[in-house]
Amino acid sequence: MNVVIINGSPHKGNSWTIAEIVKEQMIKTANENINFEEVHLLKHDIPMCTGCFNCFTYGENTCPHHEKIQAIAKLIEKSDATIIISPVYSLQLTALTKNFIDHMSYNFHRPRYFTKKALIITTTAGAGDKKSAKYIRDVVKHWGFNRAYMLHFRVKSSGGYQPTQEVIAKCNDVADKFCKDILSGQMHSATLKRLFYYNFWRTMSRAGTPETSYDNYYWKETGLREIPFPYEVPNGPVKRAFGDAIYKLTKKALNR
Ligand SMILES: Cc1cc2nc3c(=O)[nH]c(=O)nc-3n(C[C@H](O)[C@H](O)[C@H](O)COP(=O)(O)O)c2cc1C
Incomplete structure (x- = not known):
């Protein structure tokens, strides 16, 4: 099992202490059949997103920073699961984490x-721990992730954090569930919100032609345009019908 850890803290600090507990438990749950790849965003020196819209319009490989971003995106692609870590700075996730998320925004459309x-x-x-965790969870769900777990803590410390037994127990519990879920290969059916957004972007991708719009190209080329949600996710006939209804309604309302 391959897991990529994306560290949005500028150092191996309090948040990393939590990640280490999680890693240890996952190694136990997976009987050591697990490989972690660490991405420390600070070391990747990713410039700020320039807001050029290239990723949306012409594809992610036309981003001025695509080499740095796609190197990380490829790790996500070839891994079974991703752990994203961010401390709270000024009531929110760090700029490092947000800058990475901004560069990955094409995944909202595609x-x-x-x-x-x-x-x-x-x-x-x-x-701000819960709010920030929920925000990142929402983002990865928009990117398509099947399920996202959360661990968020008030650590009451500026450094040298010593987690309590209660915190360790919570980390172990969530890490165990997360790891077992990955190992099981079970796909969880999509929520109505997910079905809505998927089918909204399915409609939006009809703008232009595959030659003029990368969204159009992606949805056509992958075959996703034809289906109310990817088949790997077991949604059942009612949810599939709901997805198709959203597609038809938005197509009509937006004249696409
Ligand atoms: C620049 C900066 C801003 C911070 N802002 C907040 C904040 O708004 N609210 C808060 O409760 N803690 C804040 N903190 C404390 C961190 O969230 C906390 O110490 C966290 O565990 C640090 O994690 P790290 O060691 O992984 O970077 C801030 C810390 C720093 C360095």
């Missing part, structure tokens, strides 16, 4: 990662 699972870890001194 979701993928439908069979992948994620774990989000946030830590704070006093506030």
Whole structure:
């Protein structure tokens, strides 16, 4: 099993302490059949997103920073699961984490990662841990992730954090569930919200032609345009019908 860990903290600090506990438990649950790839965003020195829209219009490989971003995106692609870590700075996730997320925004228009699972870890001194974790979870669900777990803690410390037994127990519990879920290969059916967004972008991708719009090219080329949600995710006939209804309604409403 391959897991990529994306560290949005500028150092191996409090949030990394939590990640280490999670790693240890996952190694136990997976009987050591697990490989972790670490991405420390600071070391990747990714410039700020320039807002050029190239990724949306012409494809992710036309981003001025695509070499740096696609190197990380490829790790997500070839792994079974992704762990994203961010401390809370000024009541929110770090700029490092957000800059990475901004560069990955094309995945809102062109979701993928439908069979992948994620774990989000946030830590704070006093506030913003849950809100930040929920935000990152929402983002990865938009990217297509099948399920996202969360661990968020108020660590009441600026450094040298010593997790309590209660925190360790919570980390072990969530890491065990996360790991077993990955090992099982089970796909969880999509929520109505997910079905809505998928089918909304399915409609939006009809703008232009595959030659003029990368979204159009992607949805046509992958065959996703034809289906109300990827088949790997077991949605049943009612949810599939709901997805198709959203597609038809938005197509009509937006004249696509
Ligand atoms: C620049 C900066 C801003 C911070 N802002 C907040 C904040 O708004 N609210 C809060 O409760 N803690 C805040 N903290 C504390 C961190 O969230 C907390 O110490 C966290 O566990 C640090 O994780 P790390 O060691 O992985 O970087 C801030 C810390 C730094 C360095």
